[in-house]
Amino acid sequence: MADANTRRRLTSRAARTAATVKEGAHTEPARSAGPEPLWTLFRVVFALSALSWGGLALMAQLELHYVIRERRVTQVQYSDFVALSWMTPGAVGCSVAVQVGYALRGRIGACIAGIAAVLPFFCTMTALATFYQASFIHTLAAPGLIDHFAVVLAVLIGITGYRQTRVLVHEPLEWAAAALACIVLLTIRGTASFVLLLTAAFLAGWLASPARGGKLEISLGPMDKLFALAVLALIALFATPLPPEYASRLLWPRLAGAGMTLFGGGFSALPVLKALFETPEVGMSTREFTLAFALSPASPGPLLNVIPFLGYLVHGWAGAVTATLSMFVPSGMLIVFARRHLHRLEANARFEHGMRVLRASTTAFLLTAVVHIGEHVALAPAHLVTAAFALVCLARFKMPVYAVYAIVAATYCAAHLLGYI
Known part of the structure; x- marks a missing residue:
């Protein structure tokens, strides 16, 4: 037994x-x-x-x-x-x-x-910017072709916005935050609106959370406190309206602050970067700004691979390096900081509810980007055909974006050679 x-x-x-x-x-x-x-x-x-x-x-x-x-x-x-x-x-x-x-x-x-994640697209986009005056870049930069590229980009952003809305927006408060964010971004211009919008969305979610009580227990060392203050200072510099001469001189610190407000992927960066670069003080035209985003799929990396290109157009190689460092170094340091401390905040129900409302409001950045692109593209039959083609390729057949750009470019060049354009 x-x-x-x-x-x-x-x-x-x-x-x-x-x-x-x-x-x-x-x-x-x-x-x-x-x-x-x-x-x-x-x-x-x-x-x-x-x-x-x-x-x-x-x-x-x-x-x-x-x-x-x-x-x-x-x-x-x-x-x-x-x-x-x-x-x-x-x-x-x-x-x-x-x-x-x-x-x-x-x-x-x-x-x-x-460094390894950023270096490939930094080299590619800086090389494209270096040969900005070359004939093949000018062919890509033809106004008619750029308009078709812009239509494809708008369709891509619209699809991304639709998918993110389905994932991130569910509760009535989240829908209200997304709708209000759309109204604010479409009617109020200025970098301060981005920061105030995100802050208000988080506070609304925090205050409306059904959970009550519970303390946020965070223990920060001296270096952590210094880094947190530096991040807040960069965000404040980005949000503060400055005289034109100071806004131009402080472009790179303000770009670093802008990077601290970009939630929801690279497409949300378009209206933010547009407010920074497409100004009389910086001197970047709408055509150059759109070209940077249109060339983005030709390079590996996220949509923020446009940063070296934009930096090069402003201050050459030094601008490309400085812009890349300004955008990616603070966010890289922030993710390490968050990795060490944010897991404590995730256990707080009110904090998590605030973050959910904040993420819902970021879907408005995508709609705003589509509207901004549509403002500069004429409502022509050819553009509607391009939009329908891009929608079918991207949404139905899941084609890579660069393949859609290549087909659109080849079709445009063929039509131009045959005399249809």
């Missing part, structure tokens, strides 16, 4: 162990061959970024390599990386890459991964 009981206990223990191992196979890394070498981390992230058109593509490739193939990051950890990237401002794909680097090699790993 004792032997039978012993066998049952051993069998039960073995079953529990097997179940634990089976369950943990999806949550624990199987490989523990030491820390990831920094050169390997740089090489892998650089290669993945160079082959990723769009931030979502980079996120998918990072998951495939580090979660599925190498198993250096668990699926649960990676899901947390993605969720936190959507909750904080900046380019989502680059933020995920920074978090992967931070998880593998700490702060130096975050820095290496961030």
Whole structure:
């Protein structure tokens, strides 16, 4: 009898162990061959970024390599990386890459991964800006072709806005925040409106939260407090109306502050960057600004790959480097800061409710971008055909954006050679 009981206990223990191992196979890394070498981390992230058109593509490739193939990051950890990237401002794909680097090699790993994620599209877009006066760029920059590119871009943003609205906007308060944000962005011009809008949306969600009580427990060291103050100062500089001469001189710090307000992916950046760059003081025309976004799909990386291009048009190579640093370094530091502290805030129901309303209001940035593009494109039959074609290709057949641009460009050039344009 004792032997039978012993066998049952051993069998039960073995079953529990097997179940634990089976369950943990999806949550624990199987490989523990030491820390990831920094050169390997740089090489892998650089290669993945160079082959990723769009931030979502980079996120998918990072998951495939580090979660599925190498198993250096668990699926649960990676899901947390993605969720936190959507909750904080900046380019989502680059933020995920920074978090992967931070998880593998700490702060130096975050820095290496961030550089590797940004470098491919920085080189490509700066090269396109360098040859801005070349004949093939002028062909791409033909006013008629740019209008068709703008139509494709508007359709792409509209599809993204529709999808984000379905995911992010559900409750009546969220719908109200999104509608009010649309009205504000379409009627009030100025950088201060962006910051005030996001702040008001978060406060509305915080105050309307059904949860009550609970304290936000955050312990910040001296360096963390200094960084938080620097972020607030950059946001205040971006939001404050300045005289024209100061607005031009402080363009790069204000760009860094603008990066702290960009939630919901790169498409929300269009109205923000338009308010910064398309001004008499900076001297960038509507055509140049639209060209930068139209050329974005020709380069790997997120839609924010336009930053080096815009910087180069303003101040050459120095402008391209400074603009890139201003946009991506603060957001990269912020995601590391958030990685260390925001998990404590996520447990607070009121904070999470405020973030949900804030994210719902960011869908208005996409609608505003579509309206701004439509203001500069004539309502012509050819443009409607392009819009219908882009809608079918992007929404129905899931074609890559650069492929749609290539077909539109080839069709336009053929029509031009045949004398139809």
